[in-house]
Amino acid sequence: MGQPGIMEKLEILADAAKYDASCASSGTAKRNSSGGKGIGSTEGMGICHAYAPDGRCISLLKVLLTNHCIFDCHYCINRKSSNVRRARFTPQEVADLTLTFYRRNYIEGLFLSSGIIKSSNHTMEQMVETARILREDHDFRGYIHLKTIPEADPDLVHQAGLYADRVSINVELPTDAGLTRLAPDKNARQIEGAMGGMKMAIRQARDEKKRFKHAPRFAPAGQSTQMIVGADAATDADIVGRASRLYDGFRLRRVYYSAFSPIPDASAVLPLKRPPLVREHRLYQSDWLMRFYGFEAQEVMQATEADGNLPLDIDPKLAWALKFRERFPVDVNRSSREMLLRVPGLGVKAVNQIIAARRHRTLRLEDVAKLTVSVAKVRAFIVTADWRPTLLTDRADLRTLLAPKSEQLELFAA
Amino acid sequence: MTSLSHVRLGTYFVVHMPRSDDFAFWRDRARQLVQCDVPPDRVAWVEPGGNASLFSHGDRRAPIPDDPDRPVRASRRFVALAKNAALHSDPERFALLYSLLWRLQSQPRLLEDKADSEVRRLEELDKAVRRDSHKMHAFVRFRMVEDESGGSEHYVAWFEPDHHIVRANAGFFVRRFANMNWSILTPRGTLHWDGEIVREGPPAQKSDAPQGDPAEDLWRKYYASIFNPARLKIGAMLKEMPRKYWKNMPETSLIPELVAGAQNREAQMVEAGTLEFEERPETLQAIDKAIHACRKCPIGELDNQAVMGEGPNDAALMIVGEQPGDQEDQAGRPFVGPAGQVLDAHMERAGIDRRNTYVTNAVKHFKYVQRGKRRLHQSPTAKEIDVCRWWQEAERAIVKPKVILALGASAARGMLGKTVSISKVRGEPIALDDGSELWVTAHPSYLLRLDGAAKEEQERLFAADLAAVKERVEELTA
Numbered sequence: 001m002g003q004p005g006i007m008e009k010l011e012i013l014a015d016a017a018k019y020d021a022s023c024a025s026s027g028t029a030k031r032n033s034s035g036g037k038g039i040g041s042t043e044g045m046g047i048c049h050a051y052a053p054d055g056r057c058i059s060l061l062k063v064l065l066t067n068h069c070i071f072d073c074h075y076c077i078n079r080k081s082s083n084v085r086r087a088r089f090t091p092q093e094v095a096d097l098t099l100t101f102y103r104r105n106y107i108e109g110l111f112l113s114s115g116i117i118k119s120s121n122h123t124m125e126q127m128v129e130t131a132r133i134l135r136e137d138h139d140f141r142g143y144i145h146l147k148t149i150p151e152a153d154p155d156l157v158h159q160a161g162l163y164a165d166r167v168s169i170n171v172e173l174p175t176d177a178g179l180t181r182l183a184p185d186k187n188a189r190q191i192e193g194a195m196g197g198m199k200m201a202i203r204q205a206r207d208e209k210k211r212f213k214h215a216p217r218f219a220p221a222g223q224s225t226q227m228i229v230g231a232d233a234a235t236d237a238d239i240v241g242r243a244s245r246l247y248d249g250f251r252l253r254r255v256y257y258s259a260f261s262p263i264p265d266a267s268a269v270l271p272l273k274r275p276p277l278v279r280e281h282r283l284y285q286s287d288w289l290m291r292f293y294g295f296e297a298q299e300v301m302q303a304t305e306a307d308g309n310l311p312l313d314i315d316p317k318l319a320w321a322l323k324f325r326e327r328f329p330v331d332v333n334r335s336s337r338e339m340l341l342r343v344p345g346l347g348v349k350a351v352n353q354i355i356a357a358r359r360h361r362t363l364r365l366e367d368v369a370k371l372t373v374s375v376a377k378v379r380a381f382i383v384t385a386d387w388r389p390t391l392l393t394d395r396a397d398l399r400t401l402l403a404p405k406s407e408q409l410e411l412f413a414a
Numbered sequence: 415m416t417s418l419s420h421v422r423l424g425t426y427f428v429v430h431m432p433r434s435d436d437f438a439f440w441r442d443r444a445r446q447l448v449q450c451d452v453p454p455d456r457v458a459w460v461e462p463g464g465n466a467s468l469f470s471h472g473d474r475r476a477p478i479p480d481d482p483d484r485p486v487r488a489s490r491r492f493v494a495l496a497k498n499a500a501l502h503s504d505p506e507r508f509a510l511l512y513s514l515l516w517r518l519q520s521q522p523r524l525l526e527d528k529a530d531s532e533v534r535r536l537e538e539l540d541k542a543v544r545r546d547s548h549k550m551h552a553f554v555r556f557r558m559v560e561d562e563s564g565g566s567e568h569y570v571a572w573f574e575p576d577h578h579i580v581r582a583n584a585g586f587f588v589r590r591f592a593n594m595n596w597s598i599l600t601p602r603g604t605l606h607w608d609g610e611i612v613r614e615g616p617p618a619q620k621s622d623a624p625q626g627d628p629a630e631d632l633w634r635k636y637y638a639s640i641f642n643p644a645r646l647k648i649g650a651m652l653k654e655m656p657r658k659y660w661k662n663m664p665e666t667s668l669i670p671e672l673v674a675g676a677q678n679r680e681a682q683m684v685e686a687g688t689l690e691f692e693e694r695p696e697t698l699q700a701i702d703k704a705i706h707a708c709r710k711c712p713i714g715e716l717d718n719q720a721v722m723g724e725g726p727n728d729a730a731l732m733i734v735g736e737q738p739g740d741q742e743d744q745a746g747r748p749f750v751g752p753a754g755q756v757l758d759a760h761m762e763r764a765g766i767d768r769r770n771t772y773v774t775n776a777v778k779h780f781k782y783v784q785r786g787k788r789r790l791h792q793s794p795t796a797k798e799i800d801v802c803r804w805w806q807e808a809e810r811a812i813v814k815p816k817v818i819l820a821l822g823a824s825a826a827r828g829m830l831g832k833t834v835s836i837s838k839v840r841g842e843p844i845a846l847d848d849g850s851e852l853w854v855t856a857h858p859s860y861l862l863r864l865d866g867a868a869k870e871e872q873e874r875l876f877a878a879d880l881a882a883v884k885e886r887v888e889e890l891t892a
Contacts, residue, residue, distance in 0.1 A: 010635050014639035014640045033590060035592075039591060041589045043586070050637065050663065052672075053669055055646075055648070057654065058640060104627065177847050182831070
């Protein structure tokens with residue numbers, strides 16, 4: 001069999017990238033191609049150019065440079081001992097594909113990851129070279145996300161930050177024990193060391209940018225990471241705790257969660273059942289609680305059940321409210337923003353609108369209904385001019401009343 | 415106070431909009447009407463092509479305010495929202511905007527009242543237009559055509575917006591594709607960029623756009639490959655990419671087959687992936703029974719029998735070899751062949767009682783190739799060792815040894831999940847996550863293959879490792 005063609009390589013190397021949860025293309029510096037020779041713009045907000053039947057958006061050409069790998073991580077389909085079909089792009093091929101797709105407005109840019117070939121440094125060099133071809137040879141001004149390799153030379157990783165909008169370093173598993181067991185070639189300390197180095201470099205570049213207009217940009221969209229959920233014994237409480245320490249310690253923009261999904265050629269040390277997808281969803285919701293609703297990691301952990309996991313049938317905010325009923329009901333006409341944000345069913349937008357509207361009128365239940373998706377969910381927790389839940393908040397069966405009636409099942413659950 | 419003496423009570427005004435998206439025109443007229451104190455219910459706003467005859471009783475003349483400098487109040491927020499909402503295709507939009515502008519004169523903070531129904535309607539229109547613009551940025555698909563004249567590349571797209579957003583979004587495409595010649599054709603008008611200026615053209619038809627592009631096959635391949643069939647969520651996809659957009663996007667033709675094939679693809683992934691083990695057996699007898707039926711790797715398919723570990727189920731020391739050999743396979747017991755005899759001799763010399771030791775293998779079946787009548791030993795692959803790790807961990811979970819001695823690299827891999835070099839790790843314990851400690855040494859069959867000085871050296875090292883392990887077991891059990 002000869003060398004696979006571009007089409008076949010794309011099939012193999014995009015397929016291998018489908019387990020990566022991140023596809024964000026937002027939050028970077030604004031640029032456009034006016035006055036340049038090349039192509040591309042970023043306007044702050046990312047654009048999802050298509051949606052796949054798995055509900056996830058496609059905003060970037062997400063591929064691996066190669067799925068050959070000298071590492072043997074058990075959760076990874078590309079691990080050394082797996083017998084998947086292998087392929088390898090050249091940096092030039094990836095750059096050409098990116099431009100071909102970008103010119104037709106299929107994508108916002110490139111998300112490049114890779115298996116480790118030869119050595120970490122060799123692999124990182126190839127990835128940096130891809131970004132260099134795009135930025136320097138083609139004056140590409142679209143979005144680039146590079147997955148960096150913690151074991152690679154810090155100078156190379158730094159180079160990646162100079163070309164990329166965002167860099168990410170995967171922590172892979174929520175606990176060190178899980179990492180030791182499932183990713184025996186990786187080292188938790190090394191991963192965090194690389195993240196720490198990246199944090200310093202980003203901060204330094206921001207500083208320089210403030211002082212010197214022409215200071216080079218360095219990963220203007222910051223760094224992110226991904227954790228695999230459900231491949232080891234870590235509970236949601238463990239995961240939330242880890243994520244919170246990562247946010248605090250490394251100033252991450254995002255922590256992505258990827259529910260472990262069955263991979264062909266799996267290893268025997270993996271769990272037999274994949275975690276329900278809704279678990280991943282609950283973790284993302286808890287992530288939002290911490291990033292936008294002022295919850296502390298400790299409080300999200302309080303919302304977990306006896307086994308340390310968030311309930312699957314209700315969202316974590318409702319779970320928290322049901323546990324701390326003494327904090328409710330909240331008077332929408334008087335309470336602070338912080339407390340309104342704690343009300344299940346009130347989003348950030350609804351809270352802002354309530355605060356704006358109450359300067360003009362005393363809100364009644366029907367006014368709140370106009371501002372929220374479902375007043376039925378909210379009303380057990382609020383007081384308005386004409387409504388008081390009285391005993392509703394204290395009812396023992398409140399959870400049953402509020403939980404979604406028909407449990408949302410996975411389409412093809414076994 | 416009346417500012418306009420010639421506006422008679424009961425007069426209706428009709429304003430004919432020159433273009434559906436001409437906010438500046440609306441703003442000028444609306445300002446004049448407010449200055450003339452014309453209440454919203456006296457004004458009809460008619461789009462191009464709209465039916466003005468309904469308003470035939472209206473006064474077509476624009477009212478001229480007595481005081482053109484009389485201030486008309488509108489917050490910046492209102493102007494921004496109105497400018498965008500004016501692009502909506504709702505024929506009532508200009509009337510709504512005028513009504514809000516009218517009310518803003520006496521209620522300057524009206525827009526903050528999010529529960530007001532007109533304010534809400536304005537925000538809905540704004541949101542719908544922003545969404546449509548966003549979808550235009552996202553779902554316009556260019557196709558490349560060679561210009562007949564110079565042979566340069568020209569990119570042409572066909573798009574069907576819901577609202578009058580085409581002109582307003584020209585800037586986005588100019589900024590992004592500044593150095594590319596492109597045209598966007600829509601039923602509401604066309605845009606053409608030549609690298610210097612945007613020209614506007616009349617509405618187009620889908621047949622005016624090119625039919626295909628070779629890059630679409632690559633893109634479809636990408637689209638089909640990046641989707642994970644194990645996570646089908648059709649509702650989430652439809653919410654963000656409604657069907658009305660599908661007909662002009664090359665990748666969407668794949669969706670029905672991707673959805674239909676997903677269950678099958680997932681089943682294949684699962685089949686290729688999981689090993690369908692039942693619950694982990696909880697007794698050594700159950701493991702023994704189960705491994706005889708195990709066909710999870712090719713070794714299990716060979717003509718052989720599984721060989722169970724043996725020894726007390728509470729042994730402090732577990733010794734793990736690579737796999738049964740020819741004689742072990744026939745006997746159904748571990749370490750009874752030549753390597754087993756070497757091991758026995760060394761254990762005796764080191765003072766380790768085999769009867770108090772649990773002896774087993776990383777791989778439970780004998781792997782060989784048939785050469786005539788002989789079965790030649792083959793080393794298991796990393797993958798085969800990883801598959802068998804399930805059984806070895808089940809044994810460990812029952813016996814709970816304090817110390818594990820792995821003989822050779824394959825046995826070490828069975829414990830660690832990674833391949834290590836024996837010369838690097840021997841002589842030092844490695845902590846395992848169940849609290850036991852792993853010692854690694856050479857496999858006794860290695861000693862069998864050596865001669866002379868090398869043999870002596872290796873035997874010495876092997877003996878030293880066994881002595882260290884014995885000492886450690888005694889320390890831990892004391």
